[in-house]
Amino acid sequence: xxxIYANSEFKQGEAVELNWLTALRSLATSVSFGTxxxxxxxxxxxxxxxxxxxxxxxxxxxxxxxxxPDGSVKWLLHSANLKTDRSYRIVRSSTPSIQxxxxxxxxxxxxxxxxxxxxxxxxxxxxxxxxxxxxQRKQDGHKPLSAELVAWIERQELQEDxxxxxxxxxxxITEQVTLEESGxxxxxxxxxxxxxxxxxxxxxxxxxxxxxxxxxSDEVKIVxxxxxxxxxxxxxxKGLAVQxxxxxxxxxxxxxxxxxxxxxxxxxxxxxxxxxxxxxPLYEKQQLEGQFVELNVAExxxxxxxxxxxxxxxxxxxxxxxxxxxxxVKRTRKGCANIQAVQGNRSKGALFFGSPSVILSVAVKDxxxxxxxxxxxxxxxxxxxxxxxxxxxxxxxxxxxxxxDTEQHQxxxxxxxxxxxxIANTNELVVKxxxxxxxxxxILDFAEDVQLDAxxxxxxxxxxxxxxxxxxxxxxxxxxxxxxxxxxALINFQHYYIEEIEQRKWYGFWDYGDVMHTYDPVRHNWRxxxxxxxxxxxxLCNTYANWLVFLRTGDYSIYRFARAMTRHTSEVDMYHSxxxxxxxxxxxxxxxxxxWKEPRISMAGHHRFFYxxxxxxxxxxxxxxxxxxxxxxxxxxxxxxxxxxxYIYHVRTGPDWSAYVSNWMVRWERFQDTFYRDKILAGIxxxxxxxLRLTSGSRFQYDPQxxxxxxxxxxNYQYHMVICFGAPEIWMELEGFIEDxxxxxxxxxxxxYYGMTHEQREVKSGGLFHEGNKNSWEWPNFGARMVAYAxxxxxxxxxxxxxxxxxxxxxxxxxxxxxDSDQYGNVAYREVDSVQYVRPIKEVAxxxxxxxxxxxxxxxxxxxxxxxxxxxxx
Numbered sequence: 001x002x003x004i005y006a007n008s009e010f011k012q013g014e015a016v017e018l019n020w021l022t023a024l025r026s027l028a029t030s031v032s033f034g035t036x037x038x039x040x041x042x043x044x045x046x047x048x049x050x051x052x053x054x055x056x057x058x059x060x061x062x063x064x065x066x067x068x069p070d071g072s073v074k075w076l077l078h079s080a081n082l083k084t085d086r087s088y089r090i091v092r093s094s095t096p097s098i099q100x101x102x103x104x105x106x107x108x109x110x111x112x113x114x115x116x117x118x119x120x121x122x123x124x125x126x127x128x129x130x131x132x133x134x135x136q137r138k139q140d141g142h143k144p145l146s147a148e149l150v151a152w153i154e155r156q157e158l159q160e161d162x163x164x165x166x167x168x169x170x171x172x173i174t175e176q177v178t179l180e181e182s183g184x185x186x187x188x189x190x191x192x193x194x195x196x197x198x199x200x201x202x203x204x205x206x207x208x209x210x211x212x213x214x215x216x217s218d219e220v221k222i223v224x225x226x227x228x229x230x231x232x233x234x235x236x237x238k239g240l241a242v243q244x245x246x247x248x249x250x251x252x253x254x255x256x257x258x259x260x261x262x263x264x265x266x267x268x269x270x271x272x273x274x275x276x277x278x279x280x281p282l283y284e285k286q287q288l289e290g291q292f293v294e295l296n297v298a299e300x301x302x303x304x305x306x307x308x309x310x311x312x313x314x315x316x317x318x319x320x321x322x323x324x325x326x327x328x329v330k331r332t333r334k335g336c337a338n339i340q341a342v343q344g345n346r347s348k349g350a351l352f353f354g355s356p357s358v359i360l361s362v363a364v365k366d367x368x369x370x371x372x373x374x375x376x377x378x379x380x381x382x383x384x385x386x387x388x389x390x391x392x393x394x395x396x397x398x399x400x401x402x403x404x405d406t407e408q409h410q411x412x413x414x415x416x417x418x419x420x421x422x423i424a425n426t427n428e429l430v431v432k433x434x435x436x437x438x439x440x441x442x443i444l445d446f447a448e449d450v451q452l453d454a455x456x457x458x459x460x461x462x463x464x465x466x467x468x469x470x471x472x473x474x475x476x477x478x479x480x481x482x483x484x485x486x487x488x489a490l491i492n493f494q495h496y497y498i499e500e501i502e503q504r505k506w507y508g509f510w511d512y513g514d515v516m517h518t519y520d521p522v523r524h525n526w527r528x529x530x531x532x533x534x535x536x537x538x539x540l541c542n543t544y545a546n547w548l549v550f551l552r553t554g555d556y557s558i559y560r561f562a563r564a565m566t567r568h569t570s571e572v573d574m575y576h577s578x579x580x581x582x583x584x585x586x587x588x589x590x591x592x593x594x595x596w597k598e599p600r601i602s603m604a605g606h607h608r609f610f611y612x613x614x615x616x617x618x619x620x621x622x623x624x625x626x627x628x629x630x631x632x633x634x635x636x637x638x639x640x641x642x643x644x645x646x647y648i649y650h651v652r653t654g655p656d657w658s659a660y661v662s663n664w665m666v667r668w669e670r671f672q673d674t675f676y677r678d679k680i681l682a683g684i685x686x687x688x689x690x691x692l693r694l695t696s697g698s699r700f701q702y703d704p705q706x707x708x709x710x711x712x713x714x715x716n717y718q719y720h721m722v723i724c725f726g727a728p729e730i731w732m733e734l735e736g737f738i739e740d741x742x743x744x745x746x747x748x749x750x751x752x753y754y755g756m757t758h759e760q761r762e763v764k765s766g767g768l769f770h771e772g773n774k775n776s777w778e779w780p781n782f783g784a785r786m787v788a789y790a791x792x793x794x795x796x797x798x799x800x801x802x803x804x805x806x807x808x809x810x811x812x813x814x815x816x817x818x819x820d821s822d823q824y825g826n827v828a829y830r831e832v833d834s835v836q837y838v839r840p841i842k843e844v845a846x847x848x849x850x851x852x853x854x855x856x857x858x859x860x861x862x863x864x865x866x867x868x869x870x871x872x873x874x
Contacts, residue, residue, distance in 0.1 A: 013465070013466075014042075016035040016089060017087070017462065018033070018035070018087060018088045018090065019457065019459070020084060020454075020455070020457075021453055021455040021559060022452055022453060024452060025445035026084060026445060026449050028081060028082060028083045028084060030079070030080075030081050030186075030217045031081075031455065032079045032186065033455055033457070033614065034065060034077050034612045034615055035076045035462075036074070036463055036468040036612070037466055038465065038466040038467065039068040039069075039070060039072055039074070041073075041092065043073065044071070044072075044073060046073075047094065048062045048078070048093065049090070049091040049093050050080060051089060052083075052087065053087050053089070058088075059080060059081075059184075059215075060079070061102065061183070061184060061185035061186050062077065063077050064077075065077045065611075066612065066669040069677075069737055071672070074669060077615035079185050079186035081216045081217060082456075102183055102215045103118055103119040103185075103216055104183040104184055104187055105117045105182075105183055106179055106187035107182070108182075112176075113126040113133075113177070116189070116213050118214070120137060120218045121135065121136070121137060121218060121433065122134070122135075122136050122144075125177055125211070126177065127175060127176070128174060129171055129174075131191060131209060131242065132146055132147040135431070137433040140436075142357055142433070142435075143248075143358050145244050145246045145360070146244070147243065148243050148245070149171070149172025150169065150170070150172065150239065150241045150388075151170045151204065152237075152238035152240075152394055153167070153230065153235050153237070153238055154238035155167075155234050155235065167238050170197045170203075170204060171197070172193055173194060175193040175194070176190075176192045177189065178192075180617065183215070185214060186215075187212075188210060188211070188212055188617065189210065189211045190208065191209045191210070191211070192206070193206070195226075205230075205240075206226065207225065207226045208225045209223065209224050210222070210223045210617055218432055218433050219432045221428065222242065222429045222431065223617075224427050224429065225424055225426040226424065227422060227576050227577055228401065228420055228421065228424070228425075229577055232418070233402065236398035236401070237392055237398060237401075238392075238394055239393065239394030240390070241389060241391060241392075242388075242429065243386055243387065243388045244362065244431070245384060245385075245387075246360070246384070246387065247358060248385050249355060249357040250355050250356035252269070252270040252312050252381050253269050253273050254292045254293065255269060255270040255271075255354070255381060256268070256269050256352065256354040257269070257270065257316050257351075258290070258350075259328055259347065259352070259375060260348035260443065260444060260447040261326075261342070261348070262346055262348075264440065265352075265443065267290060267352075267440060268287070268313070268316075269286055270313055270314060271308070271311075273286050273287075274307075275306045282295070282300075289439060290354070290437055290440050290443075291437050292356065292437060312381050313330045313381075314378070314380050314381045314382065315331045315334075315378050315379070316330045316377050317375070317377075317395070319372070319395055319396070320347055320349075320373050320393075322371050323369065323505055324346065324505070325343070325344075325345060326346070326368070327340060327343045328340075329341060347367060347375075348363070348444070349364045349366075349367025349368065349373070349451065350375075350447035353377055353387060354437050359434040359437060360387075360431060360433050360434065361434070361447070362375070362431050362432075363430050363446060363450035363451075364391070364427065364429045365428040365430075366427075366428075366512065367451070368507070369564070370391075371508060371509070372390075372392065372393040372395075372396035372509065373389075373392070374388075374389075375387075375389060376390065391427050392509055399510070401418075403416055404416075404529070404589045404590055404593065411531075412530050412532060414589075415595035416588075416594070417593070417594065417595040417597070419578070419580060419597075421578040422577045422580060422581055423571065423575065423576070423591070425571050425572060426567055426571050426618055428450075430450050453560070455613070455614060457554065459554075463551050469548075469551065469733065470729065470732055470736060471732070471736060472732050472865055473551070473552075473861055474552075475487075475552045476867040478871075481864075481870070483859075484825070485809055485824050486809050486825060486859045488826065489818060489821055490859065491549065491555070492827050494545075494561065498558070500515065503842075504525075511535070511568075511591075513565045513572075514568050514569070514572075516533075516849065517533045517534060517536045517539065519844070519845070519848065521845035524832045524836050524837045524841065528589070529589060530589070531588070532587045534587065534588060535587055535588060535589070535590075536587055537569060537584065537588075538569045538606050539587045540849070540854055541729075541857065543562070543565055543566070544726055544729055544853075545852070545856040546561055547562050547609035547610075548857070550609075562610070563610060566606070566619065569584075570606070570619060570622045573585055573591055573601055573602070574622075575597070575602070580632075581632070582632050583601070583602055584598060584600070584603075585601060599629045599630070599632070599655075599659040600658075600659045602626050602659075603626065604622075604623035604626060604662050604663045604667075605659075605662035605665075605729070605730055607619050607622065608623060620670075623670075627667045630704040631704045633649045648702065648703050649701070650700070650701060650712075651701075651709070652698050652699055652717055653687070653694060653697055653698045655721065655722070655726070656702075657683060658726065659726075660679075660683075661683070661730055662726065662730045663676075664676035664677070664679055664680050665734060665737065668737075678707070679707035680707075680738070681738070683707050683709055684740065684746075686708045687709060688742060691713075691766075691768060692765060692768060693746045694746040694747065694750045695746075695750045697717065699712060699714055700712060718775075719783070720777075720782040720783065723754075724854055728786055728789070735747065744793060747793070748790040748793035750786055751783065751788070751790030751799070752794065753765075753769075754783035754786050754787055755780070755783070755790065755799055755802050758774040758777070781854075781858070783806070784804075784806035784862050785807070785860075785861035785865070788800060788804075788807075788861065788869075789865060791869060792865045795872075800869050800870075803865070806858070807855070807858040807862040809821060809859070818856070819844050820844050820847065828844060829843065830844075830845065
């Protein structure tokens with residue numbers, strides 16, 4: 001952790017220019033952001049300066065998030081509190097960083113408890129039944145609050161004429177507390193535990209919660225992750241919440257309740273100052289300005305008598321039932337009915353409570369997108385009100401994790417192994433403690449900023465020039481090597497999916513962040529109910545396509561799309577515990593429903609873009625968790641559920657071994673862990689001994705202990721499957737890590753074979769590829785970027801030309817072409833007859849997400865490789 005003030009003179013490549021990803025409402029905000037550095041430029045002991053474009057320096061806390069193989073810095077993570085109306089830059093300094101007071105102190109004591117003390121907040125965190133033992137805004141005389149975790153399980157008992165539903169409340173018990181960062185500008189606290197119900201001997205839903213504190217900030221960010229580890233047949237999710245317990249004082253007319261709606265606020269006092277006779281000016285101050293009022297007993301005797309006769313509304317709830325509907329209800333007391341207050345479409349997801357003893361707001365990110373959620377306050381007129389943020393609303397129907405069918409459907413990739421045990425979900429919320437009544441606009445601004453992304457990002461050129469994600473995805477530097485229609489199609493198909501999420505309402509707690517696999521132009525709907533053609537999960541690396549297009553464009557809407565997909569695919573589509581821990585579940589009607597559980601779904605490469613840009617610790621945990629997935633056999637059944645240390649089994653060079661390499665690269669670059677580097681090198685050395693090296697097989701026997709691949713000589717596995725799950729991106733980036741010419745030649749040889757006819761391949765391989773396995777090389781369009789790589793490495797114009805043709809944007813629907821589009825790269829929409837669907841929609845008839853993803857990657861890399869090839873020869 002460091003803060004420095006250094007000379008701002010710097011050389012080319014020794015500064016990273018930064019801009020806000022999107023405009024924010026607040027004038028200043030706490031932010032953590034990553035910066036990329038080219039190999040050899042930044043050393044671990046170098047100093048760091050954060051300054052604005054005018055040269056003014058700002059305090060910054062910095063840590064190293066990744067290293068180059070030579071030990072130089074690859075990624076830094078910075079934390080600061082900054083103004084939002086200016087741009088910044090991070091500058092390398094030869095002067096070592098020096099520690100400075102940043103206004104935040106974090107200490108962990110022998111009993112495990114942690115105390116955070118910043119300029120504005122004081123917080124105590126301990127093991128036990130409370131998530132937060134005490135959180136208080138300092139110097140304002142306000143009372144402290146506490147927080148706890150709550151979950152509800154519902155169990156159903158069906159009888160002939162009766163359905164019995166029983167709900168069990170579980171309370172979160174923190175078993176371990178870790179102080180991950182201790183300041184001086186940011187503190188991070190990690191809490192781990194389970195939800196318990198001691199009466200019924202229930203322990204379910206392990207959780208990992210992180211609390212983020214910043215100097216000069218009155219906000220606490222909470223990242224809440226939980227794992228579903230129940231029995232899918234009986235343990236339905238009924239509720240999941242973070243509850244805050246506050247101490248309230250003062251008259252009921254000075255207890256204010258607010259919810260953010262679509263545009264403005266629902267805002268009322270527990271006891272409003274209205275009268276039947278007239279509108280009192282103090283009522284307007286209370287209601288319109290959102291301020292406390294002082295009533296003088298002598299001056300306002302009649303008003304006080306009237307107001308105290310008004311009903312006191314102690315319980316309020318905003319329920320976001322679905323992505324396009326919420327309602328707000330309130331009631332006076334237990335045993336009385338809820339009264340409908342208002343209805344709306346999409347709440348901004350924030351609750352406000354203000355009293356003379358505590359003033360706070362709680363906002364949940366992606367509130368309506370991840371419905372059903374709810375915000376609730378109970379006993380608002382009492383001494384100890386409870387504020388509940390329902391991440392899964394207890395007032396909604398419980399969630400059923402069971403399979404969509406009990407029969408197998410093999411012809412639609414529909415083999416079922418419905419296993420939700422071990423899937424997870426992560427949500428973000430922010431608590432803000434105000435020093436005084438803020439008024440409605442300030443609450444709305446806070447809620448709006450929580451829904452946005454407070455992030456500084458580098459110019460797109462910085463990611464290219466530093467080569468932190470490899471070299472072959474850059475936008476061609478010379479426009480003559482761009483194909484304008486293809487460049488347009490890249491962006492248009494990204495926006496097609498963003499619009500399709502809205503059009504098809506692909507929202508919800510378990511679904512938001514995913515898209516569907518294949519479209520059905522007859523039903524004018526996606527094949528949401530057909531075997532393996534429904535949810536995409538990470539099939540064919542739409543994750544990579546999203547992030548690379550964002551890095552090329554800086555488009556904020558694409559960032560939001562990619563960020564939501566990272567959150568979803570890293571949690572819901574992979575297993576964090578249980579018999580399939582570390583594996584992911586392939587595409588299916590249910591995200592966790594497919595028979596096949598594979599390492600390619602959960603590999604770190606899907607998520608490292610988001611991690612390095614934001615430093616998100618939850619994603620960091622997940623990427624590190626899968627580093628030893630090679631000990632887990634890729635199949636639909638794991639004997640005894642225990643990995644065998646010396647177990648030899650079959651893997652494919654891609655997508656199995658390539659996924660392992662992705663995980664190991666991340667482990668190596670994050671922690672300089674040479675054990676995982678050596679596993680990569682052991683695998684490469686094994687491949688060098690096979691008849692056609694990487695092109696052999698593609699199935700090998702694998703020894704996870706030694707990291708060795710043993711050639712078995714069948715040569716009949718489909719090669720498009722080897723490369724369409726991120727292997728080209730992983731291997732091409734690895735090439736820059738290890739500087740092994742034979743490995744580069746192996747990749748080129750693979751691409752050359754992909755571009756051959758069957759007859760050429762049979763002759764070249766000496767019969768390894770023959771009539772019996774010629775279909776292993778079908779769908780040549782999938783391999784365009786590998787063919788281009790071969791052309792570049794072998795300096796072969798014909799292969800470059802062939803690759804460009806394979807990556808062409810074809811108006812007709814073919815394998816690895818992104819469906820219907822015109823010659824200018826515009827998506828070819830058509831209007832659907834209103835009788836044929838439930839509401840007016842437009843569609844692209846011939847389209848699969850697989851082909852859009854693979855075409856995007858093929859064009860991006862082929863265009864860049866062609867430029868490199870022709871520039872070298874010019």
